[in-house]
Amino acid sequence: MPNPSDQPPKNYMIAPKSVPPTEAPLSSGKRYILGITGASGAVYAARLLEQLLIQGHQVHLVVTDFGKRLLADEMNITSVSLSTMCPHLAADQHKALFASNLIIHPNKDVGATIASGSFLHDGMVILPCSSTSLGAIASGSGSNLLSRAAAVTLKERHTLVVCHRESPLNLIDIENMRTLTLAGAIIAPTNPGLYLLPTTVDELIDFTVGKALDLLKVPHALKTRWAE
Numbered sequence: 001m002p003n004p005s006d007q008p009p010k011n012y013m014i015a016p017k018s019v020p021p022t023e024a025p026l027s028s029g030k031r032y033i034l035g036i037t038g039a040s041g042a043v044y045a046a047r048l049l050e051q052l053l054i055q056g057h058q059v060h061l062v063v064t065d066f067g068k069r070l071l072a073d074e075m076n077i078t079s080v081s082l083s084t085m086c087p088h089l090a091a092d093q094h095k096a097l098f099a100s101n102l103i104i105h106p107n108k109d110v111g112a113t114i115a116s117g118s119f120l121h122d123g124m125v126i127l128p129c130s131s132t133s134l135g136a137i138a139s140g141s142g143s144n145l146l147s148r149a150a151a152v153t154l155k156e157r158h159t160l161v162v163c164h165r166e167s168p169l170n171l172i173d174i175e176n177m178r179t180l181t182l183a184g185a186i187i188a189p190t191n192p193g194l195y196l197l198p199t200t201v202d203e204l205i206d207f208t209v210g211k212a213l214d215l216l217k218v219p220h221a222l223k224t225r226w227a228e
């Protein structure tokens, strides 16, 4: 695997940007949990976070240690904040609203609000999700906040979308996906369809992010539909 410090930033990693509405976005009253793990595809997470925030949703973000590494390797993000994840939102006139809607939890803090079934939310998505975290959630391990929040999401019968990325799959991954599906999770691998004839990496990213938003039942304007 190449040393990330030897690699220049990739253009596609800064390209996805949606313009916030000119009117102040009203707070939607909805809140989502976003988990980022050490699977490849950190840019998906940044795009998803942006899409949730510009719609006035509250986002509770938890990033594993390897998720932080992937943010650094793939996006040159070395600390997680609104200004690093969504720099154009941090520069926007509504930046105070976006900042107040982004709550970042340490993954070690299994006593955080999102670890409790008393925390009401509108869905959790793990994007990208590694095989390690897939296995931890399938085993019921609550040893870090991401897997604890996922377990609680399942027990409370909230939506859990697991956007796994790895290929090929071994039987352990397949069995873990089966277990989570039976427990109520939605497994949504990060494999974009090509039927919209994408010509840029951003379009591929939006396809996967749009699918995650659809599964969370969050309306969006990303170009992901075959036909309206």
Ligand SMILES: Cc1cc2nc3c(=O)[nH]c(=O)nc-3n(C[C@H](O)[C@H](O)[C@H](O)COP(=O)(O)O)c2cc1C
Residues within 6 Å of the ligand: 001, 036, 037, 038, 039, 040, 064, 065, 066, 067, 069, 070, 073, 129, 130, 131, 132, 133, 134, 165, 166
């Ligand atoms: C550059 C890089 C890319 C990786 N890509 C993947 C991947 O796509 N899928 C995966 O399951 N693991 C991938 N890994 C390995 C995970 O980071 C590793 O298994 C780790 O234990 C995941 O831990 P976490 O789930 O707590 O983040 C990658 C690691 C690195 C350094």
